[in-house]
Amino acid sequence: xxxxxxxxxxxxxxAGTLLSLLAAGSWSSVNLRPFAIYLGLAALAxxxxxxxxxMEGTISPNFVFLLLGIVALQFSQVAVISLAAxxxxxxWASAKRPRLLQVAFSAAALVLSSALANKFAHxxxxxxxxxxxxxxxxxxxxIYFPVNSGLVSMVIGLxxxxxxxxxxxxxxxxxxxxxxxxxxxxxxxxxAYAPSMLWKGALVLLxxxxxxxxxxxxxxxxxASAAMPVSVSQExxxxxVRS
Numbered sequence: 301x302x303x304x305x306x307x308x309x310x311x312x313x314x315a316g317t318l319l320s321l322l323a324a325g326s327w328s329s330v331n332l333r334p335f336a337i338y339l340g341l342a343a344l345a346x347x348x349x350x351x352x353x354x355m356e357g358t359i360s361p362n363f364v365f366l367l368l369g370i371v372a373l374q375f376s377q378v379a380v381i382s383l384a385a386x387x388x389x390x391x392w393a394s395a396k397r398p399r400l401l402q403v404a405f406s407a408a409a410l411v412l413s414s415a416l417a418n419k420f421a422h423x424x425x426x427x428x429x430x431x432x433x434x435x436x437x438x439x440x441x442x443i444y445f446p447v448n449s450g451l452v453s454m455v456i457g458l459x460x461x462x463x464x465x466x467x468x469x470x471x472x473x474x475x476x477x478x479x480x481x482x483x484x485x486x487x488x489x490x491x492a493y494a495p496s497m498l499w500k501g502a503l504v505l506l507x508x509x510x511x512x513x514x515x516x517x518x519x520x521x522x523x524a525s526a527a528m529p530v531s532v533s534q535e536x537x538x539x540x541v542r543s
Contacts, residue, residue, distance in 0.1 A: 305458035309405050312451060316408020319415045323379035334499040335377045338369045341502050342381050346388035348513035350520050352474045357452050359475050359516075360389050361509040363444060364482040365502055370418045370440045371433045371490055372498045378414055386410040409451040417444035433490035433498070441483035449475055478516060482509075 342365040349360040362385040369378045386407035390398050398406075421439035425431055453471045457464040485508055489501035 301459055302461065305455065308458055309401065309455060312412065312455070313404050313408045316404075316411045319411050320379060320383060323376040323411075323415075326374075327376045328374040331373060331377070331496075334496075335369075335373055335381075337499045338365050338373065338377075338502060339381050339384060341365045341506060342369070342385040343388045344506075345509050346385040347392045348510065349389050349392070350513065350516045352471060352520075357456060357471065358389060359478055360385075361478070361482055361512055362389065363441075363448070363479065364486050364505060364509055366414050367417075367437050367440050367444065367483065367486045368490060368498055368502050368505075370414070370421060371436045372495045375415070375418050378418055379411055382410045382414040383407050405455060409448060409455075412451065413444050413448035416447050417441070433495055434487045437483065437487045437490045441479065441486070445475070445479045445483075474516075478512070481512060 342362045345362040345365060346360050349358040351358050366378065366382060366385065369381055373381075386409070387403065390403045390406045417440040420443045421436045424439050425436055428435075449468070449471050453468045454464065456462065456471075457467040485505055489505055490498060493501040
């Protein structure tokens, strides 16, 4: 692995670890039932992962429940949910066993993304004249998506020696509609429920996240099938047909 990639990974893991320690130091035990529900839903959504064609990274709808958690929960609780979601996404039903370094980076990247989204959204809301949950979701999502995509694209580009622009465009092409749809649904639900009852909206969104996963999984399978090289036997069959 190139030295630049190692340094970048160490930097991200260090930042994620620091944020996790800060979250642990400010842990709040309020709203434990909603916290447990968001945690369970985010973990479940993390198992619904789809691999981005041509890349080692995966995407999952766990961010939908992270965004709702940013509205309703304390930062420390959101950080714990992010950490758990990253571990499930990295370890659950993986094609090959991920290395510890990969798991640590994924966890740190998700904690960083959610922490920055949480801070930005609440900072903007604190300086404005609104406390709208919908605005909070939109603000958080507008930071979460580029930060998370950028962190992942950067490590893939550095580790594999691929142009960063190419990796970012590939990631953007697949992740953007996924994230925009999730942000839209999370925004709609956050406007329909009070923050204290938003966990009910999270439960309502679960079927939609499953449907989104099924759609993208099917799309991914079709893309992978179209990209598969033609076997020798298939070439012979095609030759017979053409003759």
